Amino acid sequence: MKNQLLLVGLLFVNFLSFGQNSVEIVIPTFKDKYSESVKKLEAGETNINYQDFRYSFIESEQFIIASGKSKEMDSLKKEMYTQMRNSNSQEIINLTKQILSIDYTDMMAHKILRQTYKNIGDTVNASKYKTIQFGLLNSIVKNGDGQTCATAWPVVQVTEEYFILQMLDAKLQEQSIDRKDGLCDRMDVKVEGKKKTYYFETTKVFEGYKKLGL
Numbered sequence: 001m002k003n004q005l006l007l008v009g010l011l012f013v014n015f016l017s018f019g020q021n022s023v024e025i026v027i028p029t030f031k032d033k034y035s036e037s038v039k040k041l042e043a044g045e046t047n048i049n050y051q052d053f054r055y056s057f058i059e060s061e062q063f064i065i066a067s068g069k070s071k072e073m074d075s076l077k078k079e080m081y082t083q084m085r086n087s088n089s090q091e092i093i094n095l096t097k098q099i100l101s102i103d104y105t106d107m108m109a110h111k112i113l114r115q116t117y118k119n120i121g122d123t124v125n126a127s128k129y130k131t132i133q134f135g136l137l138n139s140i141v142k143n144g145d146g147q148t149c150a151t152a153w154p155v156v157q158v159t160e161e162y163f164i165l166q167m168l169d170a171k172l173q174e175q176s177i178d179r180k181d182g183l184c185d186r187m188d189v190k191v192e193g194k195k196k197t198y199y200f201e202t203t204k205v206f207e208g209y210k211k212l213g214l
Contacts (some may be wrong), residue, residue: 020186023094026101038104041176046131050139058208066103067212073102080112092116105139105156107136107163140164144201149184152199156208161200170196174176177202 025042033056035049057063066073076099083091098112099106114129140160141184144151155161165172170189178199179182185200 012077012078018043022090023097023106025097028060028062030061032056032060034062034104041104041132043189044128046103046128046135048135049152050135051143054105054136054139054160055204057103057212058156058204062103063208064212073099077108080101080109081140084112089120105136107160110136136165137164138139146198146200148188149178149181149201152182152201153182154201156204158205161187164200165189165198168198170198 007058025038027039027042034053037053037056040048060128076095080092080095080099083095092112093116096109096116099109100113103109110129110133114126114133115127117123117129140153140155141164145155147155153164162172168189168191170187170191172187172189173195174188176186178186182201183203183206185202187198187200189198191208
């Protein structure tokens, strides 16, 4: 009985220390649609238009800030994968939240965050970030079939293309620009050893480049 009480006490202490060390997602303070949407999503209001939300990111001042933190993002992601190999749940959560503080539309960060919450038994947060992850994903893949440039999946960042290819377990062979039926990235890939081609509509990507003066 004493040992059981001791075990419960240790688990309670670990739970408290886990919460105390947790990083919170920083909500942008700009008075724009992106900032307001991040605030809603973090509050658990996940019933939003995710395509509009993704588009609002490149229209926000936060997009310019995020572009200036590309090296920091790369470093955070590299460390995130290191901590995943070490099964360090607390550090994974902290790192993914730092990534989302820079770019809340990052689907990979949402995926890893919700998986980590699931692993530690936090079903509420696991459900929230799963809803957001798939809301973002479906706002792309349910707006076209990706089979032609005319029916391409609409993206706002190149990272979205690579996330979707990873979800499809597709190995990139060649990337090119198709201008015949719009402005698309043509991705020639292999899936289970078979050649396939997917198209991503990139008008918003180039709008983002223009905003950054690229």
